[in-house]
Amino acid sequence: MSGDHDERILTVTMPKWGLSMTTGRIVEIHVAEGDTIAKGDDVLDIDTDKIAGTLESPVAGPVRRLVAEVGDELPVGAVLAVVAPAEVPDGEIDAVVAEAKEAAASGALEVPDEPQPQLVEIGGRTISYFTLTAEEPGGDPVVLVHGFGGDKNSWLFVQQPLAEHHVVHALDLPGHGASDKEVGDGSLTSLADTVVGFLDALGISRAHLVGHSLGGAVVAAVARSTPGRVASLTLLAPAGYSADADAEYLRGFAAAATRRELKPLVGRLFADPALVTRQLVDDLLRYKRLDGVDKALSVLLGTLLDGDRQAIDTRGLLAGVDVPVTVVWGTADRILPPPDDIGERVDAGHMVHMEAANDVVRVLRAHL
Amino acid sequence: MARSITYREAINEAIAQEMARDERVIVMGEDNAGGAGSPGEDDAWGGVLGVTKGLYGKFPGRVLDTPISESAFVGAAVGAATGGLRPVVELMFIDFLGVCFDQIFNQAAKFRYMFGGKAVTPVVVRTMWGAGLRAAAQHSQSLLSVVTHIPGLKVVAPSNPYDAKGLLIQAIRDDDPVIFAEHKMLYDVSGDVPEESYAIPFGEANIVREGSNGHADVTIVAIGRMVNTALEAADELASSGIQVEIIDPRTTSPLDTDTILESVENTGRLVVVDESNPRCSLATDIAALAAQEVFGSLRAPIQQVTGPHTPVPFADSLEDLFIPDTTRVAAAVKTVVDHVG
Numbered sequence: 001m002s003g004d005h006d007e008r009i010l011t012v013t014m015p016k017w018g019l020s021m022t023t024g025r026i027v028e029i030h031v032a033e034g035d036t037i038a039k040g041d042d043v044l045d046i047d048t049d050k051i052a053g054t055l056e057s058p059v060a061g062p063v064r065r066l067v068a069e070v071g072d073e074l075p076v077g078a079v080l081a082v083v084a085p086a087e088v089p090d091g092e093i094d095a096v097v098a099e100a101k102e103a104a105a106s107g108a109l110e111v112p113d114e115p116q117p118q119l120v121e122i123g124g125r126t127i128s129y130f131t132l133t134a135e136e137p138g139g140d141p142v143v144l145v146h147g148f149g150g151d152k153n154s155w156l157f158v159q160q161p162l163a164e165h166h167v168v169h170a171l172d173l174p175g176h177g178a179s180d181k182e183v184g185d186g187s188l189t190s191l192a193d194t195v196v197g198f199l200d201a202l203g204i205s206r207a208h209l210v211g212h213s214l215g216g217a218v219v220a221a222v223a224r225s226t227p228g229r230v231a232s233l234t235l236l237a238p239a240g241y242s243a244d245a246d247a248e249y250l251r252g253f254a255a256a257a258t259r260r261e262l263k264p265l266v267g268r269l270f271a272d273p274a275l276v277t278r279q280l281v282d283d284l285l286r287y288k289r290l291d292g293v294d295k296a297l298s299v300l301l302g303t304l305l306d307g308d309r310q311a312i313d314t315r316g317l318l319a320g321v322d323v324p325v326t327v328v329w330g331t332a333d334r335i336l337p338p339p340d341d342i343g344e345r346v347d348a349g350h351m352v353h354m355e356a357a358n359d360v361v362r363v364l365r366a367h368l
Numbered sequence: 369m370a371r372s373i374t375y376r377e378a379i380n381e382a383i384a385q386e387m388a389r390d391e392r393v394i395v396m397g398e399d400n401a402g403g404a405g406s407p408g409e410d411d412a413w414g415g416v417l418g419v420t421k422g423l424y425g426k427f428p429g430r431v432l433d434t435p436i437s438e439s440a441f442v443g444a445a446v447g448a449a450t451g452g453l454r455p456v457v458e459l460m461f462i463d464f465l466g467v468c469f470d471q472i473f474n475q476a477a478k479f480r481y482m483f484g485g486k487a488v489t490p491v492v493v494r495t496m497w498g499a500g501l502r503a504a505a506q507h508s509q510s511l512l513s514v515v516t517h518i519p520g521l522k523v524v525a526p527s528n529p530y531d532a533k534g535l536l537i538q539a540i541r542d543d544d545p546v547i548f549a550e551h552k553m554l555y556d557v558s559g560d561v562p563e564e565s566y567a568i569p570f571g572e573a574n575i576v577r578e579g580s581n582g583h584a585d586v587t588i589v590a591i592g593r594m595v596n597t598a599l600e601a602a603d604e605l606a607s608s609g610i611q612v613e614i615i616d617p618r619t620t621s622p623l624d625t626d627t628i629l630e631s632v633e634n635t636g637r638l639v640v641v642d643e644s645n646p647r648c649s650l651a652t653d654i655a656a657l658a659a660q661e662v663f664g665s666l667r668a669p670i671q672q673v674t675g676p677h678t679p680v681p682f683a684d685s686l687e688d689l690f691i692p693d694t695t696r697v698a699a700a701v702k703t704v705v706d707h708v709g
Contacts, residue, residue, distance in 0.1 A: 181564075258572045260626065278578045289534060289566040 006092050010059040011100070012043055012081040014074050018156030019117070019130065021048050025073045026080070029066060030054075036062045037083065040358075044068065044080060049279045053157045056358050059083050064093045067100055078104040117152070117178060122197035128152065128178035129171040129198070132163035139368060140206045140231040141167040145195060147213025147239075148300060149253050151177030151287065154212070157357030162364060166208075171198055173218070175296030182292060186299035188312060192221035199229055208368055212236040212353055213336065214304060217312045223325075224317045232324045234364055236352045239304060240314030241327070242339045247308040249335055254297040259285060271332035271349035310336075328352055328363055371563060376419050376555040378529035379494075382536035383420065383456055385565045387427050390454060393540055394430045395420055396445050397458025397494075401433040415458050417496070417555060442468035442493065446476045446545070449491035454540055459495040461507045462549060465514065476545040477520030488543040492536070497525070498593055499643060499691050500553040505679035508687070510644035512591070513653070515547045516620040522546045522570055523621040527595035529559040531618055534568035541567060551592040571622035575631075577602055579611035586701050587631040588614045589654050590641040594692060598641050601697035610705055620650055625657055632658045636667035637704040643691055646674040668707030671700040 014024050028045040031037055043057045061083040068080040079100035082093055103109050117130045130152050142162055144155045152170035162168045172179035173191055184190050195218060199207060208231045211219035216238025223230040239245075249268050256262040263281050267273030287293060305311055318325060329338035330348035338345065344363060348355035373381070387393045401424045402412040412431070414421025424431040434441035438459060445457035459468065472493065479487045499508040516523045522544055526532040532550070539546040576595055578584065590598040595616045602612035613631050617623055632638045638658050642651040651672040658670060673692045681687050 257569055259575070274582065278575055286530075286562070286566070289568055290562065291565040291567075 005096055006084070006088050008088055009082060009084040009092065009096055010061060011079045011096070012055070012057055012059065012083065014046070014076050014078045014080060015055055015160065016076040017046075017048050017053055017160065018050065018153050020153070021076060021156070023073050023075050024048055026068045026070050027052050029068070029070060031063050031066070031081070033063055033066055036060075047277075048156070049277070050153075050156065050283065051275050051277060051280055051354055053354075053357060055080075057083075062086060064088070064090075065097050067097055074104055075107070075109050077109040119178075120198065120201045122194055122201055125174055125180040125182065125194070127171055127174070127180070127194065127198060129169050130159075131167065131169045132159050133167045134163055134165050137167045138165055140208055141169060141204055142208045142210060142364075142368065143195065143198070143204075143219075144168065144170040145209065145211040145215035145219050146170070146173065146176065147211075147215045147237075148250065148304060149176070149284070149287075149297065150212065150215070153177070153283075154351070155353060158353050158361055158364075161361045162368070165365075166368060169198075169202070171195070173215070175293065175300060177287070181290060181296050183296045183299050186296070186303050188217055188221045188303055189225075191218045191303075192225060195219065195222050196226055196229065205229065206231050208232045208234070210234040210236070210364065211238060213350065214239050214300070216240075217314045217317070220314045220317045223321050223323045227321055227323050230323045232367055233318075233326070234367075235314070235325065235327045236360060237329050237333050237336055237338075237350050238314055238327065239336060240310055240312035240317070241342060242337070243309040244337050245305065245308070245310045246335045247305055250301060250304060254294075254301050256288065262288075268334050269350045270355055271330060271347070272355070275355065324367065326363060326367060328360060330356065371561060372558045373529055373561050374556055374558050375526070375529045375532050375550070376417070378533040378559075378561050379419050379536055379550060380414075380422065381561070382533040382540070384423060384426060386454075386537055386540045387423065387430060389565070390540075391430075392452065392454045393456065394432065394448070394453055395423055395427075395456050395458070396432045396434055396441055398434055398436060398460055400424060400458065401431050416460050417552065419494075419550070419555070420458070438464050438468035439471060443471040443475070445491050445493075446471050446489060449476070449489045449545070450479060450487055454490045454492075456492045456494060456540060459493050461503075462495045462497040462511045463506050463509045465495075465511055472515070472545065472547075473518045473521070477518050480544065481520060489545045490540075490543045492539045492546045492548050494536075494548045494550060496552040497549045498551040498553055499675070499680045499687055500593070502682070502684060502687065503552075504682040508680035510592075510642070510675070512549055512620055513644060513649045516623075516650065516653070520545070521621060522619065523549065524570065524619045525549045525551070525592045526618065527551070527554070527576075527590075527592050527616050529557065529561045531568060531574065531616075533561050534566050535570075535618060537565055538567040538570060542570070549592070553593050557596075568618070570619045571624050572618065573624035573627040574616045574618055575613065575627065576616050577612065577614040579613050579635075580606075584611045584613035584631075584635050585705055586610065586612050586637040586639060587628070587635045588612055588639045588641060588697070588701070589628055590614060590616060591620065591650055592643070594641040594643055597692060597694055598697055601694040601701065604694060604698055605701055610701060612701060617654075623654075625661070628654065629658065629662050632662050633665045636665050637707075638666070639671045639673060639697065639700045639704060641673045641692055641697055641700075643675050645677050646672065647677055649674060667709055668704040671704055673697050673700045
């Protein structure tokens with residue numbers, strides 16, 4: 001937007017969710033022209049190349065124009081809705097809309113500087129990570145640790161909003177993403193050592209650690225070994241809170257070599273399996289085909305499972321550890337069913353940070 | 369990590385990584401290493417279109433020049449494979465299959481079977497196929513159906529750089545003879561390719577494009593360069609409300625029949641796009657498969673979009689007409705969509 005419009009005119013723009021997102025497709029619009037919206041209200045559902053997410057409004061006020069229509073594929077940064085008080089004349093709103101449409105069509109949108117993933121050597125392994133930084137970050141940095149078979153890109157809906165106020169790092173555990181595929185003994189201790197090594201390598205004295213699934217157990221193990229480095233723990237559908245697990249999923253995911261084997265399994269990760277796109281499955285297949293991944297996943301399976309039961313005891317790890325812990329679980333988690341006695345509940349399956357990302361961000365913001 | 373390289377570079381990288389991983393992997397072919405009596409590296413062209421350029425310097429002694437005698441050097445590669453090496457041999461154009469076909473279809477393809485599984489023949493025959501390079505009738509054919517016909521051969525036809533690398537690595541690691549067919553018009557096409565090694569299993573089709581929200585009106589099965597043509601046509605058709613699912617078989621032998629049939633069961637309509645001649649082709653094969661297995665799901669006659677039953681013409685204007693284009697693909701899709709049964 002050029003700066004010569006009425007300052008009361010605000011816009012909702014296409015977010016950049018994740019490294020690879022360049023455009024998004026509008027799937028559903030939750031507001032109508034004339035509605036008054038508050039910050040945090042659901043505005044639109046947007047399909048990325050991985051999964052659909054809900055965009056919450058970053059601004060408040062009456063919706064004067066909806067620039068996007070359902071089905072539109074628009075570049076990151078494109079104006080989707082214009083919000084302004086009723087006093088602003090229609091003519092000025094129309095001028096903003098016209099300019100926005102021209103910018104989206106011409107490809108002349110200002111693409112923000114794109115941070116790229118970085119590499120760091122930890123314990124003889126190359127570890128890949130991706131950092132987003134707030135302009136004026138406050139408090140301790142945040143480190144996001146994915147689960148079994150995941151990677152740093154799984155935080156696409158979470159990392160950007162958290163980075164409005166914090167420095168937020170997302171790393172690839174050994175055996176995952178763009179990190180080395182050799183996992184050694186693959187024990188929880190060795191994975192936790194990698195996270196501590198990451199804090200050391202980046203000169204982070206203390207961090208808020210957020211872990212999903214296996215990553216939840218990993219960050220709990222970090223709090224156990226080095227509590228002084230941990231400002232808080234947020235565990236999303238963490239491993240090791242009960243013995244129950246969908247062992248068939250875990251073994252099936254490790255073994256699946258084809259789309260036909262993998263797709264139904266990936267559907268189990270979500271409350272709504274229709275969220276699983278061709279691209280999401282493709283990206284997982286691309287990861288699983290890399291040399292060394294088979295072995296890494298099979299070793300890590302031994303860390304996760306003892307027969308059909310979970311082998312990790314995260315509750316035990318955290319006993320007596322003096323670090324604030326928040327646990328979040330999706331009500332429809334079929335992989336690690338939520339234990340009755342713990343955790344906030346959100347409306348999602350196992351992939352809470354993808355399927356109920358805005359709720360997860362709210363929980364995190366409350367204590368970061 | 370996301371990194372864009374060309375189809376040519378992806379093939380080169382696959383060979384280099386496998387040569388580094390496994391010392392049994394060697395490269396043989398014409399103009400790889402500069403020719404007999406040449407000074408070497410500076411003259412090492414890397415084959416006629418430079419695909420293996422640079423390998424001679426990295427792996428001296430394992431990149432071999434051969435005389436222009438396909439029957440001899442393809443036979444030598446087949447023999448070396450039975451003797452324990454894993455040769456990647458370059459047959460400059462698939463059109464030259466005729467001069468070395470006995471070594472391929474009656475020798476390499478038969479050993480495992482005739483020796484009761486005691487012999488393996490891990491040879492990869494890399495070869496260029498397809499029209500469009502203004503190279504005339506003897507260097508432009510799409511003879512994939514000829515090799516697909518032979519049991520004992522595996523046949524691979526990557527349509528993009530990512531697949532080219534992963535399928536070639538799989539081909540080199542495979543214990544059976546593989547015909548690795550590189551479309552000559554794709555060499556300069558770029559795409560995201562991981563730096564790490566990876567293998568794409570044979571017999572797994574790629575769903576290149578899905579319909580919208582799980583719904584598609586038509587299945588297109590397209591091979592090699594025709595995948596891109598189908599994608600362009602699908603973009604055009606989407607703007608007129610027709611949703612197309614595109615399947616790239618990636619390997620024509622083994623063929624992922626399940627993925628093709630499942631898609632046709634969902635859409636009820638099939639268009640096969642194959643730039644080869646129409647008779648006894650991959651198009652007829654895939655059309656027959658669908659007609660036999662999922663006839664009850666079909667809502668319109670299957671359409672085949674192929675070249676005509678002629679040699680590939682040398683005149684530019686005629687060669688352009690020979691190759692199926694987006695207009696023809698879109699028209700075939702409209703025909704099956706508009707069909708009133």
